[in-house]
Amino acid sequence: MKDLSGFVERLKECNADVHKAREFTPFIVDGKEVGKMRAGFVDIIRAYKDVFTLQRGREGFVGLAPELDTCEKRSQRVAEVLEALRKEGVITGWRDELYPVTASFYEEPVMLIERAAATHFGIKAYGIHVNGFVRDPQTGAIRLWVARRSPTKPNWPNKLDHIVAGGQPHGLIPRDNVLKECAEEAGIPPALAATARPVGAVSYTTVSASGYKPDVLFCYDLELPPDFVPVPQDGEVSEFTLRPLEEVADLVANTTEFKTNCNLVIIDFMVRHGYITPEMPGYLKLVSMLRSGDCS
């Protein structure tokens, strides 16, 4: 594992077609760009003229009707539109989970929207990913707990995943989200989950048929006792396996078995734990690509 090109490929997949972002129409609220929409989605929502405004031309953008001047009013009126689009089959995979719409993580949201609409609006979405690992007490060798997503999951069925990962919903701080997801996804008790250590963040931007997806993932390391065994709780995981880091590295470098954004978090883990070293050509490029999206 001296060639980092497989890892670079995975990072490129996370940032697929990002050059096409210029074809998208900015979504501007309160003078701030908070999203980007594909032309096809702009054509759909412009029919809702009492909610959305459309400025055409080179400097064109989608906005909201001026009387929608609070977070609450905007969230409510946009939710009505989204409910209609859900019935029309435009928005699928409804989650009943609200995401904040904001120019950056620490700003007050200009509104809240259903998670399933996030990529259509091209809003920044945040998540938490937990590297759950076991260290050999003798050799120090690391094994990583890997989840297999259930075959019935609407997104990324059967793909490999982190032991615990989830979107960052409105109204829950990342730390509490980690505790909640640890319990819900893997049966990790709160006292153990509380030892998860925040270790930074990675970012990427994916452009696809679904829309524009500028994501930031808060990364956590959770060292687990050798005798701890995670248990699938909610039917979203079909199995957990504990794999040597070398095997995980091989899967990341040479396959697309992992859900795309997990690769990014695992590569960051391997950099921080010295599994990937400065002597490997491409190291610095790899390190800088871990945060090639708007990390704010």
Add this chain to the structure above:
Amino acid sequence: MKDLSGFVERLKECNADVHKAREFTPFIVDGKEVGKMRAGFVDIIRAYKDVFTLQRGREGFVGLAPELDTCEKRSQRVAEVLEALRKEGVITGWRDELYPVTASFYEEPVMLIERAAATHFGIKAYGIHVNGFVRDPQTGAIRLWVARRSPTKPNWPNKLDHIVAGGQPHGLIPRDNVLKECAEEAGIPPALAATARPVGAVSYTTVSASGYKPDVLFCYDLELPPDFVPVPQDGEVSEFTLRPLEEVADLVANTTEFKTNCNLVIIDFMVRHGYITPEMPGYLKLVSMLRSGDCS
């Protein structure tokens, strides 16, 4: 320590006056930009017409005479110029240490130049910084070994520094440089130094009266046994002290006691060890600022 503004200030200091880079003249060798020079330095070297070429105008750049078509020829002829400039007092702080001149770390250098001339030429310089720390076996609390630079050092006298840090010279891989500097600067035996773990890299660009300084630092974590005591070896360090991470954080956030670029590496350490958390406003900005220079 919920306010990250002090840390942000330190990162801004590392990237001081970077907007002035556009006033600098690119240094282009073999079709690649490998440096940037201040107008005053261009005026000095253009006198050496058999070595340097100068293309004027908006697209202007400094180059090398076309007959200097190998690394060896370039290094030799430029060294003669630098020796002359040393005698004239233009280049001070001579190190007798050769730095590679290259567009990125893993490319073959187009030439080698004396380290003291690096900032005049505005070449990318690389370094290694080692966070030497002790973990309390009971509480897990971290203390960091901090060096005080000797009052007689030409650069940054009396400033606080890492236990071990150094420039990355030509012909030595980063790992071996760590071993060498560990022995030379702190008397850390090779077997212990070899446990230093590469954990990533940070980057910044400083513009100053000295010139253009685009640096990349390879970061290492070295967990030391509680009973290990570093010993100044070469007169460059006046004392080593072991300080609680909270105290170090306070020094970084509220003073300029540390040599400027050490702050960057310490902040990265605090992010990776969960001392700075996603709940602190500005976290993501801080994480992205750690690699605001050209990390390649």
